[in-house]
Amino acid sequence: MSGDFALEAEIRVRHAIVADAVRLSRFAAAVFEEAFAGTYDPPDMHNYLREAFSPDVQAAEIADPAVSIFIADQCGEIAGYVEITDDPGGNEMELNRIYLDPGQRGTGLGQRLLQVALEECARRQRRRIWLGVWHRNERAIAFYRKHGFSVCGETGFEWGDGIENGLVMERRT
Secondary structure, eight states, rough: OOSSOOOOOOEEEEEOOOGGGGHHHHHHHHHHHHTTTTSSSHHHHHHHHHHHHHHHHHHHHHHHHTTEEEEEEEETTTEEEEEEEEOSSSEEOOOOOOEEEEEOOOOOOHHHHHHHHHHHHHTTTTEEEEEEEEOOOHHHHHHHHTTTTTEEEEEEETTTTEEEEEEEEEEEO
């Protein structure tokens, strides 16, 4: 065979297991920090990462039957993940996170993970999926709009000593 060919390793999407907690913790913290570095004070960032993404927090979320975490696995490395929370008594699910390795942006992996979340919504017969997004995260807002979400309200995120503004977006399933 002549020429050089780069073969991209296949990405497999699977349910997270408790044994993934440490790797997921590191991945989520790194992606969050990269996305929002420079927008917040380092002590606030450090505190948030510790509180939101510790291995214990990740293990508890993985073990929670109301939470579904799907990992995009590429050769044993996390390329991205999606996390959704079910409202067992209701008709909706919350899309908590879609996090991608920065090298995966623009590859369709975000859309693939969103599709997995929508399929889980349908499997659980939920009629609505909603999310909160930082009002300045234009890339995420555009992504969600492109995939049928619309703004239906406002929210606030506790951050440091204050509250950051956010939007609530929804999509009927």
